[in-house]
Amino acid sequence: MRYRRARTLLFAIGLFWSWLWLGSAASMEGLYHSPVHAALAVYALAVAVLVSIPSALLGVITMILTHPRRSAVVVALPLMRPRPVERPHWWYGEKAS
Template sequence: MHYPLRYRRARSLLYVIGLFWLWLWLGSAALIAGLHHSPVHAVLATYALAVVVLVSIPAAVLAVIRMILTHPRRHADVVPLKPHQPGEPAHWWYGEKAS
């Protein structure tokens, strides 16, 4: 079974992680410097950044693995589904509650 949304979600996660690392490289020091009036807030912000950095590394690795495993096929066949006609019985997996 092919799931194109899993590939796209993994790719989007990699984009978000890449943007975070870019911000971390370019702008996080300004955030910490802006908290100079409260050392407690500066320590909490530094701790939060350290935790997010450590979480982003395995998340990026898992996203790359998911992209490799669910890479979309270029030569896949598209099978159109026939529309449900009113008065026709619903398929058994829809049940009676299908809208």
């Protein structure tokens, strides 16, 4: 499961970087009338870029360390029966108003 999550993270980061290279300038162009919004958007993109680099490295490391084995055997584990719920000693039931 961790392998799939890491792979999905890398895919999402790849989509972000391709959007950044291909389409982010067009979205920044739409903010030209408000310099505050443009500055916030540039700051948000800079933070997202800086966060995506170590996230991608951790995703690659996770994929390498948790790569699924081809010769693995799936073992069916017995289901646990739910234990009956015990009421605490201070439970008053119907007596409480």
